[in-house]
Amino acid sequence: MHSKKTAASLLPLLGSHVPTVGGVSAAIDRGVGIGCTAMQIFVKNNMQWFAKPLSEEEVEAFNGHPLRDRLGAVVAHAGYLINLGVEGTENHAKSLRSLADEMLRCEQLGIRSLVLHPGSHLGAGMDAGIACVARNLDLLHAEHPGLKVRITLETTAGQGACIGARFEEIAEIIGRVADPERLEVCLDTAHAFAAGYDLSLPRGAEKTFAEFDAVIGISRLSVLHINDSKSALGSRVDRHDNLGKGKIGLETFRWIMRSKALAHIPKILETPKGKDLAEDVEAMALLRSFLE
Numbered sequence: 001m002h003s004k005k006t007a008a009s010l011l012p013l014l015g016s017h018v019p020t021v022g023g024v025s026a027a028i029d030r031g032v033g034i035g036c037t038a039m040q041i042f043v044k045n046n047m048q049w050f051a052k053p054l055s056e057e058e059v060e061a062f063n064g065h066p067l068r069d070r071l072g073a074v075v076a077h078a079g080y081l082i083n084l085g086v087e088g089t090e091n092h093a094k095s096l097r098s099l100a101d102e103m104l105r106c107e108q109l110g111i112r113s114l115v116l117h118p119g120s121h122l123g124a125g126m127d128a129g130i131a132c133v134a135r136n137l138d139l140l141h142a143e144h145p146g147l148k149v150r151i152t153l154e155t156t157a158g159q160g161a162c163i164g165a166r167f168e169e170i171a172e173i174i175g176r177v178a179d180p181e182r183l184e185v186c187l188d189t190a191h192a193f194a195a196g197y198d199l200s201l202p203r204g205a206e207k208t209f210a211e212f213d214a215v216i217g218i219s220r221l222s223v224l225h226i227n228d229s230k231s232a233l234g235s236r237v238d239r240h241d242n243l244g245k246g247k248i249g250l251e252t253f254r255w256i257m258r259s260k261a262l263a264h265i266p267k268i269l270e271t272p273k274g275k276d277l278a279e280d281v282e283a284m285a286l287l288r289s290f291l292e
Ligand SMILES: [Zn+2]
Pocket: 077, 115, 117, 154
């Protein structure tokens, strides 16, 4: 639908998590309105299991939106209740149904990446959790063959029993599923830092992405979450901060913006902001200035 040439002319693919108040198509107005060339949305309320299906009008308003081609990438973030890391509970069944519903919504909206926290093993242990996530991804893939949307596993801060703080954990999930080509990865800078990957310069970013490449493979990376971290290196506490206000440091974000290997990857801010999104506008201007 969108030619490579169009996407290239929109580089850098930079934006933020944009609210969908007023419907998914309203997010396009909002995102393009603040200068996004990429954006992330929720395809339904992120704190509820289920929602009304998207109406035909809503789908058409999104896909046929006159500003849709100003966005080189639109990615979705899955709901926060979904957990593929445990089985046999009521929430397990709900998680599968809820995630399948989100995959189908993405398909309707032409969204290719659905960012998902791998899950929490809730005390069963990391190995059991990883095996469980892989089994459930296989179930979803088998039930919904032929979809274009890719579940995009996000690296986590490793809070509590959360799976996916170590790159090895993500790599193992990918290694275990029957159809690994249907999985992609999102690296969140705040999560990685809290998980113990020291992204601070002079060498931290280079080392972290080299490690990502060695363990997961950089070709698997399809989304970057660009967040500073309020919490300390290795704290395993997930607290996003505005760029330059947290503990990672602005130089890391300059390095990321200037990296040729990461040039084509959509970069999404998930930093604190008010209703008018002024902080996003400011942060995007700052990130773009690093390319001058
Ligand atoms: Zn996330």
